[in-house]
Amino acid sequence: MVKKITIEKISELVAVLMEKGTLLAPVKEVSGHNFAQISDPQKVDLNFYNTIMSPKNAFFPHKEDFVKYKIGKSLAEAEATVLNLKPTFLFGVRPCDVKSFEIMDIHFNAAGIVDPYWRARREATTIFGYAYDLSVPLDSADFYNTLGIYAADPEGSDIFMVKKDKELLLKGITPKGEKLLGELSSLARVSSADENYFEEYIKRGKEYKTRFTCVDAQAIARKLETIFDNVDFWTKMSSACLSCGICTFVCPTCYCFDICDDTMFGKGTRSRVWDACMFTDFTLEASGHNPRTQVYQRLRQKISHKYSYHIRKYGVISCVGCGRCTRHCPVNIDIYSIVEAALKA
Amino acid sequence: MTDFKKIEENLKKESKRLLEAGDVTVVLAYGKGFDESHPMPYAAKAVADVENIVFNEYCNYNMARYLVRYPQGTKIAIAVKAADSRAVIVLIQEEKVKRENLVILGIPVQGMKNPKTGEIIDSKTTCGMYNPVLYDLLLGEEVHGSKSASPYEVLMEYEKMDKDARWEFWKKELDKCIRCYACRKACPMCYCDPCFIDQSKPKWADKAPQSPGNMMYHLTRFQHLAGRCIDCGECSRACPVGIPLYLFHKKVAKECEEMFKQQAGMSIEDKPVLVDFRVEDSDKILE
Numbered sequence: 053m054v055k056k057i058t059i060e061k062i063s064e065l066v067a068v069l070m071e072k073g074t075l076l077a078p079v080k081e082v083s084g085h086n087f088a089q090i091s092d093p094q095k096v097d098l099n100f101y102n103t104i105m106s107p108k109n110a111f112f113p114h115k116e117d118f119v120k121y122k123i124g125k126s127l128a129e130a131e132a133t134v135l136n137l138k139p140t141f142l143f144g145v146r147p148c149d150v151k152s153f154e155i156m157d158i159h160f161n162a163a164g165i166v167d168p169y170w171r172a173r174r175e176a177t178t179i180f181g182y183a184y185d186l187s188v189p190l191d192s193a194d195f196y197n198t199l200g201i202y203a204a205d206p207e208g209s210d211i212f213m214v215k216k217d218k219e220l221l222l223k224g225i226t227p228k229g230e231k232l233l234g235e236l237s238s239l240a241r242v243s244s245a246d247e248n249y250f251e252e253y254i255k256r257g258k259e260y261k262t263r264f265t266c267v268d269a270q271a272i273a274r275k276l277e278t279i280f281d282n283v284d285f286w287t288k289m290s291s292a293c294l295s296c297g298i299c300t301f302v303c304p305t306c307y308c309f310d311i312c313d314d315t316m317f318g319k320g321t322r323s324r325v326w327d328a329c330m331f332t333d334f335t336l337e338a339s340g341h342n343p344r345t346q347v348y349q350r351l352r353q354k355i356s357h358k359y360s361y362h363i364r365k366y367g368v369i370s371c372v373g374c375g376r377c378t379r380h381c382p383v384n385i386d387i388y389s390i391v392e393a394a395l396k397a
Numbered sequence: 398m399t400d401f402k403k404i405e406e407n408l409k410k411e412s413k414r415l416l417e418a419g420d421v422t423v424v425l426a427y428g429k430g431f432d433e434s435h436p437m438p439y440a441a442k443a444v445a446d447v448e449n450i451v452f453n454e455y456c457n458y459n460m461a462r463y464l465v466r467y468p469q470g471t472k473i474a475i476a477v478k479a480a481d482s483r484a485v486i487v488l489i490q491e492e493k494v495k496r497e498n499l500v501i502l503g504i505p506v507q508g509m510k511n512p513k514t515g516e517i518i519d520s521k522t523t524c525g526m527y528n529p530v531l532y533d534l535l536l537g538e539e540v541h542g543s544k545s546a547s548p549y550e551v552l553m554e555y556e557k558m559d560k561d562a563r564w565e566f567w568k569k570e571l572d573k574c575i576r577c578y579a580c581r582k583a584c585p586m587c588y589c590d591p592c593f594i595d596q597s598k599p600k601w602a603d604k605a606p607q608s609p610g611n612m613m614y615h616l617t618r619f620q621h622l623a624g625r626c627i628d629c630g631e632c633s634r635a636c637p638v639g640i641p642l643y644l645f646h647k648k649v650a651k652e653c654e655e656m657f658k659q660q661a662g663m664s665i666e667d668k669p670v671l672v673d674f675r676v677e678d679s680d681k682i683l684e
Contacts, residue, residue, distance in 0.1 A: 081573075083639030104637055105575070114575065115605035192432050292428075292438040294462070294582035298637050301577050314603045325604045331578070333595045347466075382583050382635035383458060384435040 053230055054223045054247050055239035062220065063093040064238045066143075073139035073176075076110050078103055087142070098182070098220070101191060102146050106304030106376060108156065110142050111173040114301075119322045123315060135169060137176040144182040144213070147205040147257075148196040148372040152304035153179070154208055158366050159307050178232055180222075181209025183253060186260050193375030195263040195388045201372060204257025214253045221250050262373065265392050269363045275394055276360035283348065285397050289390050290351040292383045297328035299377035299385070300354070305370045308334075329353050355390055399506045400537060405452035407536040408476060411502055413447045415474045421500055425463050426476040427456040434512045438463060452476075454510045457518065459629045461485045461585035464494050474500040476536075478509070479526035480629035483662030484585035486531055487625055490662075490669055493588060503532025505539045511634060520546045522643045523630035530663055548628055549651045555644050567615075567645070573638045574611045576604070580632035580642055581618060586625045593617060619645050624653045624670035627662040656681055 057065050069075045075090040078100050085100035087107050121130040153174070160170035183204035196202070206212035210229030214221045222239065224230030233239070279285055300306040310327040313320055327334055330351070335344045344350050362370035371387070378386045412424040428439025428449045436451050438458045460475050461484035467473060473494075477485055485501060488494045505528045509518045519525050525548050527540035558566060578594075581587040593601050594614050602613035626646040633643045654660055656679035657670040667673075 081638070083637065115607065192435075291440040291463075292458075294579065294635075296579035296582040296635070297577040298579050298635075301575055302637065310604060312604050314605075323605065327604075328577070331595070332591065333597075378431065380637045382579050382631075384430040384437045386431040386435075389431050 053233050054221055054242045054250055055233055055236070056216075056219050056221050056242050056246060057239050058219050059098065059215070060218065061238075062096060062098065065236065066090060066093040066096050068236060068238050069141045069143070073141060074137075075141045075143060076107070077141075077143040087144075096143070098144055098215075100144075101184075101188065102149075102374065102376070104376075104380065105302055106152065106374065107142060107145050107149050108152065108304050108307075110140070110177065111153070111170050112156070112160070112307065115323055115325050116169060117321050117323045121320050121322065123318045123320065135172050137172055140173070140177040141180060142177050143180040145179055145209070146184060146374070147181055147203065147207075147209075148194075148199075148201045148374045149304050150179060150181045150208040151196075151199075151201050151205070152372045152374070155305050155368060155370055155372070156307060158368075178210045178228060179208070181206060181212045181225075183212070183214045183257060184260065185215055186253070186256055190260065190262060191375055191379060192263075193378035193386070194373060195265075195375060196373030197262040197264045198267055198388065199369060199371060199373040202257045203260040203262075204254045206254060214250050216246065216249055216253075219246075221246055221253075223250055262375075263388055265388070265395075267359075267369070267391065267395075269367070269369055272369075272391065272395065273360040273363040275397075276356045279394060279397050280352070280356070282397060285394075286348040286352045289355075289393065290348040290385075293330075293347050293351050293385055294383055295330050295332065295347045295350060296382065297330050298380050298382065299387075300328035300330060301326060302376040302380050304372060304374060304376070305358070329357070351385075351390075355387065355394070358387075359391055359394075399454075399508055399540070401453050404504055404506070404537045405450070408452055408502065408504075409447050409450050411534055411536065412441055412450060412474065413444055415500055416441065416444050416447065421472040421474040423467065423471065424450075424474040424476075424502075425460040426450050426502075427452055427458065427460075452504070454508055455512045457509055457511070457631070457634060459484055459583070459585050459631045461488060462583065462631070464488055464585075465588045469495070470498060472498055472500075474502055476502045476504055477529050477532065478504050478506050479529050480524050480627050481585075482529035482531045483524070483526075483627035484629060486662040486665050487586060487627060487669065489665045490667060491625075496665060500534070501529070501532045503529035503535045505529065505535065505537050507540045507543065518630065518634075520548045521551045522633050522641075524548045524628035531665065549647060552644065552647055552651060555648065568608065568612070570640050571611045571615050572608060573640055574606055574615065575638060576606045576611065576614065577637065579635040579637065580640075583631040583635035584622070585629070585631075586622055586627070587618070589621075615642075615645075619649065622646060623649045624657070624659075625661055626650055655679075 076087050077090050077096040078085040079088045079095045080097045084104045086103050086105050117133050119130050119132050160167040206225050210226045212223050212225050224233040308327045309324045312325050313322050336342045358370040415421045424441040426439050427436045430437040434455050436456050459481045461481050489496050507527045525545035602610040
């Protein structure tokens with residue numbers, strides 16, 4: 053089923069979704085767009101390239117409280133956080149970011165290792181994927197084609213959206229999406245010309261070319277293993293790296309976290325907070341020993357985790373080529389160039 | 398206007414000469430990035446590396462940031478723009494590097510740009526100076542005649558706010574912080590190892606990107622930079638969420654200048670104001 057709405061009237065659709073549950077959508081902030089929980093329908097802004105922060109926050113918040121406890125009291129009195137989730141709509145996700153959820157599912161929602169918080173949020177959420185605007189020039193940092201993802205891939209979305217001039221075409225992709233689309237009466241029916249436009253647009257997405265290099269997952273995994281000890285290579289690659297955490301925090305597939313107990317006046321909270329392998333204290337052990345004191349070791353870890361260890365363990369590259377790490381790096385370190393250099397090293 | 402190509406040529410020429418003669422083991426300059434508008438900080442360690450050196454209007458990086466990565470005694474050549482040279486001066490004052498181990502390649506420049514916004518970087522977010530304060534070699538013509546606005550002019554609006562309004566302003570701004578620590582990592586004056594915020598015994602603030610911890614981190618960092626910040630603006634440029642950190646640093650720099658009649662990083666003979674004591678020093682802070 054394909055339906056449509058004029059972009060001017062998007063706030064009507066937004067209002068309906070807000071009535072049905074929680075809506076997360078892009079809003080304009082000082083330095084760019086970000087996903088936020090919507091309380092004012094007028095705030096939703098689809099005129100964006102991609103958000104600064106990836107949408108992983110929707111399922112894996114920067115800080116997640118697990119347990120509240122009191123010092124000196126028994127464990128039975130500790131209160132575990134219960135999620136009371138309303139149906140959630142994650143609106144306007146770019147195809148590369150949609151793909152990242154599938155990769156993150158490996159860690160949080162696969163057989164044997166289930167994170168109940170991630171799973172509950174995933175199940176409560178309907179994803180509205182949104183094709184890149186093919187009439188807007190590409191950002192030079194993007195390279196999702198390298199990972200086999202295209203600008204208008206509907207795969208992984210429940211409902212997929214495509215912009216047609218001043219209209220938004222919406223198509224149900226999964227049964228969950230189809231059902232929701234059927235319920236949204238503020239949307240208009242479409243002509244067969246619109247339906248053709250939608251299908252054409254998805255095809256045209258393949259012609260919207262990002263940077264591309266032929267990366268065979270097994271080959272790059274092997275290559276990174278062989279150059280692990282090439283200190284010269286890694287020192288060169290990391291000589292500019294400031295070792296801040298921007299790249300990992302904006303990344304849709306970085307999932308490392310720290311468990312923190314914060315106690316004050318006898319009351320405490322145990323929570324999970326994002327961590328970053330680029331931080332010096334990430335590998336600091338209780339003994340005081342730190343196996344990764346050098347910047348090159350940390351950058352090597354980041355690249356190797358995504359393009360080697362992850363392939364060895366789970367069979368897929370842990371990167372979707374969204375370009376965020378490159379775009380937001382204060383010193384323009386580019387993971388794509390490092391992978392290219394590694395292949396030649 | 399600045400002749401970027403000429404500076405790039407000179408930078409390459411001098412780097413090559415210094416490396417060839419063995420006067421230095423590393424040249425800290427700017428190198429090719431993934432495209433022309435995205436150059437990177439670059440460390441040339443061999444003559445062959447020199448061809449990768451570039452200089453254009455996007456080479457904003459303060460290379461003084463990288464000085465402390467090399468062991469004391471390493472002979473280093475460093476490319477500096479105006480504010481960067483002031484950072485080198487503070488590092489010399491604080492005995493992090495020795496003057497005799499440095500060959501300072503000064504770059505007078507006007508019209509640097511922020512690649513994210515395309516805006517010219519001027520005295521709004523930096524000290525706005527064009528010419529390096531300290532150098533051994535100058536790689537271009539000094540900029541004269543076009544006087545830049547006072548680096549404190551941007552504070553006019555800020556200073557109209559009363560104490561409560563400022564508190565609200567910073568609470569709102571610092572709430573945006575995601576604790577990626579890019580600001581401290583881009584800062585040439587932030588070299589503590591470990592930084593107080595990374596310590597766990599005692600733990601000074603929680604790790605979560607929320608109000609109390611964010612306040613603790615930023616306010617402490619602001620304090621640590623009092624009288625030391627040379628206003629290169631790299632912290633604000635690095636910030637992915639656009640917190641105007643420069644406002645606080647400029648405000649403190651202005652107060653310091655008024656109280657102690659000294660700007661940070663203007664002479665290697667100076668001592669940083671907060672480690673120096675002079676009988677005539679202002680008592681304003683105690684009033």
